[in-house]
Amino acid sequence: MILFTILLLMLILLTIFTVLAVSMGGAMFIVIFGDVIICIFLIIWLMKRLITKKK
DSSP: OHHHHHHHHHHHHHHHHHHHHHHHHHHHHHHHHHHHHHHHHHHHHHHHHHHHHHO
């Protein structure tokens, strides 16, 4: 029973650590590449607007 408790605690801690690591990695990706993503959307929006005006 003691071994089961230790293994369960390790599983819970590793799960929490994994969730935190993935969320921090995603947040850092958005912070670093957020301006690039917004710039791409802005360029696509401008191109669509210019193409529809010509027609």
